[in-house]
Amino acid sequence: MKIMLRVASAAEKYVMQLERDCFYPGCGCKAIKSHSQQRRGALSAIAKKGKVVTMSRDTVSTLKRSNKYEYPRARFFEQDIAKASVFKGFCNRHDTQLFSAIETRPLCKDDPDQVLALYRRAVSYEYIREEEGLINLRCQAMALGIEGEDFQLLASCARQKEMLLDSDDIYYVDPMWADDYVNELQWVWRVLPGNVNVSMTSMMPPITEEEVFKETDPFWDWDNKVMACARPATSFTVIPGERESHAIMIWTKFNDKYMNDYKSRLLSSDDSVVKGLLNEVVFVKSEDYCVNPNLWRELSNSEKGLLSHAIIKDNFRGPLDRMPNVIV
Numbered sequence: 001m002k003i004m005l006r007v008a009s010a011a012e013k014y015v016m017q018l019e020r021d022c023f024y025p026g027c028g029c030k031a032i033k034s035h036s037q038q039r040r041g042a043l044s045a046i047a048k049k050g051k052v053v054t055m056s057r058d059t060v061s062t063l064k065r066s067n068k069y070e071y072p073r074a075r076f077f078e079q080d081i082a083k084a085s086v087f088k089g090f091c092n093r094h095d096t097q098l099f100s101a102i103e104t105r106p107l108c109k110d111d112p113d114q115v116l117a118l119y120r121r122a123v124s125y126e127y128i129r130e131e132e133g134l135i136n137l138r139c140q141a142m143a144l145g146i147e148g149e150d151f152q153l154l155a156s157c158a159r160q161k162e163m164l165l166d167s168d169d170i171y172y173v174d175p176m177w178a179d180d181y182v183n184e185l186q187w188v189w190r191v192l193p194g195n196v197n198v199s200m201t202s203m204m205p206p207i208t209e210e211e212v213f214k215e216t217d218p219f220w221d222w223d224n225k226v227m228a229c230a231r232p233a234t235s236f237t238v239i240p241g242e243r244e245s246h247a248i249m250i251w252t253k254f255n256d257k258y259m260n261d262y263k264s265r266l267l268s269s270d271d272s273v274v275k276g277l278l279n280e281v282v283f284v285k286s287e288d289y290c291v292n293p294n295l296w297r298e299l300s301n302s303e304k305g306l307l308s309h310a311i312i313k314d315n316f317r318g319p320l321d322r323m324p325n326v327i328v
């Protein structure tokens, strides 16, 4: 376990200090640090004294904690909003160009330019996070060496992740740079009264892990190292504001067949159904959310324990006894 911790810690440091090129195709400039959740918008709306509560990315402390529990548990802490939701995505020029529709004017329900910007940001953020995860896995596998007892496991996780990312390139990333790509997108943009005090942007399967497995299992093509179908996914963004909050779900036309359940819940006239969906997508499906520290402090210990548990993929932890109930 000690060697594993040292290796994980070294790999994490390596990934964190890595210089990245701009994610925009053909641009060789260095990526700057961008926010996946806007600092001056969503994060300011929920910050207290410039801080929000977010999940730690520190896998070392997670591994340490996993000695005490049967499974790794997420750790949450107060983070300065200058550092929350930061990723190395785009150079200064592309960051400004691609996201000006959401950075320079207020959100306007169903605005196609804002829809495209939100979708591209969610896809880029998720992809870059997963790519960092892959680099991390490769570092660990290399450090443990081929003789290491966990080498096979790490190497097979890395191969699987690599194939998923290569497939995402084909089905999600490469096509989304087309100027008229908004024509390939469908969305539900719901404006909710009041501040939901939670912010999130993520890509997620709109069906259960088990259903994803059933859908995609026949399409793993190990010979060609690419999936013969896109993995089911939708983007989901929750943007809190002082007077109203926005919940925006955007997906490609080829994912529409998976969207019936999420669509009907987000469009429901019953507020409790909409909030039930938000609690599920933010706290169970996404790993990238920020919470108002005051709201966090008011949560019971059992609710916080549930959030730590819920963030783990359901094929590892099994079904939850109940859903988190933070957005009420």
Ligand SMILES: [Zn+2]
Pocket: 022, 023, 024, 027, 028, 029, 090, 091, 092, 093, 094, 095
């Ligand atoms: Zn660039």
